[in-house]
Amino acid sequence: MATKALFNSVVNWFIRQRIDQIEHFKKYPRETQEGLLFSQMFYAEDTEYGQKYGFSTISNYKDFQKKVPIVSYEDFEPYIEKARQGQKDVFWPGVIKQFAKSSGTTNAKSKYIPITAESLEDCHYKAGKDLISIYVNNHPESELFQHKNLRLGGSAEMYQDFNTKFGDLSAILIENLPFWVEIINTPCKKTSLMSEWESKMKAIVSEVRNEDVGSLTGVPSWMMVLLQRTLNETGKNNIGELWPNLEVFFHGGISFKPYKNQYKEIIGKEIRYYEIYNASEGFFAIQDQARSDEMLLMLDYGIFYEFIPMEDFHAGNRTAIPISEVELNKNYAVVITTNGGLWRYLIGDTVKFTSISPYRIKISGRTKHYINAFGEELMIDNVETALKIACDKLDVSISDYTGAPVFMTNQSKGCHEWIFEFTKKPNDIQEFASIFDNTLKTLNSDYEAKRYNDITLKAPIIHSAKPNLFYEWMASRGKLGGQNKVPRLSNDREYIDPLLLLNKA
Structure with a gap:
């Protein structure tokens, strides 16, 4: 009994200390982030990357923006390969001994993410x-x-x-x-x-x-x-x-x-x-609130955050802004500088800010996992919300799904095609499709405009998957396990065509 009381006392003391620290970065977000950035640049200024981009000469955020490029994995891969070969001081001091092999793919190649002690x-x-x-x-x-x-x-x-x-x-x-x-x-x-x-x-x-x-x-x-x-x-x-x-x-x-x-x-x-x-x-x-699915952005984990408005990202403009300049309910591509040695690295995720005091977010999708074949700018958060509404209305459950465009031809207009694996099927799949489609219109004005009178987009095509279709498909690709995810949206037919073929087998 005494041991349990001592354990609870120690745990409660630790929790109080940490909650105080969290409250501090919530109160001083800009100072926390900038202090973190400059301490990490100072630490890495003698690395190959630090010398190339003049970390020692950077004295403010504007300098950092100008001198250090925003990179994708493809851009940064040559440095990662050097570090994987055991070279020291490439982009982080010392030798990096471990790399996380990401389940994500870049040009069909696995990504190797550096894992440092920090x-x-x-x-x-x-x-x-x-x-x-x-x-x-x-x-x-x-x-x-x-x-x-x-x-x-x-x-x-x-x-x-x-x-x-x-x-x-x-x-x-x-x-x-x-x-x-x-x-x-x-x-x-x-x-x-x-x-x-x-x-x-x-x-x-x-x-x-x-x-x-x-x-x-x-x-x-x-x-x-x-x-x-x-x-x-x-x-x-x-x-x-x-x-x-x-x-x-x-x-x-x-x-x-x-x-x-x-x-x-x-x-x-x-x-x-x-x-x-x-x-x-x-x-x-x-998630820091019991009754909300918003998540608190943790600002003192050795990660400096920047954000690119998605309208700029799609236009090819990679100008990022710091956390102090973000706006509510706007889609941003996330750029990170980390204590794993990644510098101004595009992680491929998009987020929306639901609060800026403190900074809370919701994940809205992926920079590559969206449908924008007709200017509809359909992001994952639109789809997830529309599906929840359709499922709740019709008492339906879905385990997995994916969607893709059906491209225009000389004979027909375009549309979206979806395959859903229902664990509890709708009585009328057309009614489900109608609720899903109409809800997307209310959530996304670009989608609504393209669907208006079927001018650009026809009504979506909905398929019901056979049981365990997505499991079989993931198994056939060697992608079983918690590190692997079913791609929900794609701007091409790379995923949906093999699934439709397997669904007929």
């Missing part, structure tokens, strides 16, 4: 502690520490290449976790990091079915697969029956909107849902 400790692990601190601060009655956290990570396979190693970010994080964190996590490290997906799922179910789980952490789509298999194996009616102390799901990676009703059904009781925004490049934001 990015591990001051970004990824700090964020994990903050997630707990924020949650417990919001819910002081929580019993989180009395039960296990079920995590769903990636493969442990680490590959030696040149003088460095690369693998899934989750493997790097789990391998470097302190021992005391392992005590509260399930499954064990060995099971968590198994490589072959089907064997891994069986092993996880076998291990966690008898645990006392209080929280879940993972990507909604893959966690749903695990929970369904666990129910099948245990014969329980719902997850709440199996784990009565489950109180929260910490989720990220993809939008939770299409899965909300499914989780409510499969869990069978009310729990809390907290969203996080992280990637191989860094950990960026955490």
Whole structure:
């Protein structure tokens, strides 16, 4: 009893200290960000990259804008390749020994994201502690520490290449976790990091079915697969029956909107849902309010943020602005400078600010995952919202989907084509299509203009996928596991055509 009281006392002290620090950067966002930027430039000024772009001569943000270019992965790859070969002081002091192999693709090649000691400790692990601190601060009655956290990570396979190693970010994080964190996590490290997906799922179910789980952490789509298999194996009616102390799901990676009703059904009781925004490049934001799905942009993780308005980005203008100049409800491409050694790097995500005091965001999509074949500027947040409304109205559930344009020909106008894998189908798919289409019109004026009287765009084509279509498709591409995501939108037919073909098989 005394040990538990001491533990709670230490935890509460740590939480109070950290909440005070978070309040400080919320109060002084510009100062926090600029201080971080210049300390990192000072630290890296003698690297090859720092010398090339004159870090030591930069004394203000305007200089930084002028002298240091905004880069994509393709632009920065030559420096990453040097670092992967073991060269030191390329873009960050010393030798970088580990790289996260990203599931994202750039010109069909994997991306290798540098992971430094600073990015591990001051970004990824700090964020994990903050997630707990924020949650417990919001819910002081929580019993989180009395039960296990079920995590769903990636493969442990680490590959030696040149003088460095690369693998899934989750493997790097789990391998470097302190021992005391392992005590509260399930499954064990060995099971968590198994490589072959089907064997891994069986092993996880076998291990966690008898645990006392209080929280879940993972990507909604893959966690749903695990929970369904666990129910099948245990014969329980719902997850709440199996784990009565489950109180929260910490989720990220993809939008939770299409899965909300499914989780409510499969869990069978009310729990809390907290969203996080992280990637191989860094950990960026955490939902800090219990009743809101906005996320607080974390400004003291060694990441300096800049933003490019999407109308400028589409026009080829890569002029970025600092956080102090952003506007509400406007789409921005995110540019980051990190303690992992990335300098003015386009991560490929787009966000909208829902608040600027403090800075809270929602993920609105990807710079490459959108549909703009006819000037409709359709982003993922429009689609997710429209789908939620259509699903709620018709009591429908969707597990996965993707959409793409049908291009104009001499004989016909263009339209959008969608394939949805329903876990609970609509009675009338045309009614579903109509609600979805009409809601998109209310959410996106460009889409509405193109759909007006079918002048440019005809009504969307909707297909119902056979069960497990997306799982089969991901398996055929070697993309099973929590690090991999189904592309929701595409400006070409790279994804939808193979899916439609597989759906007929």
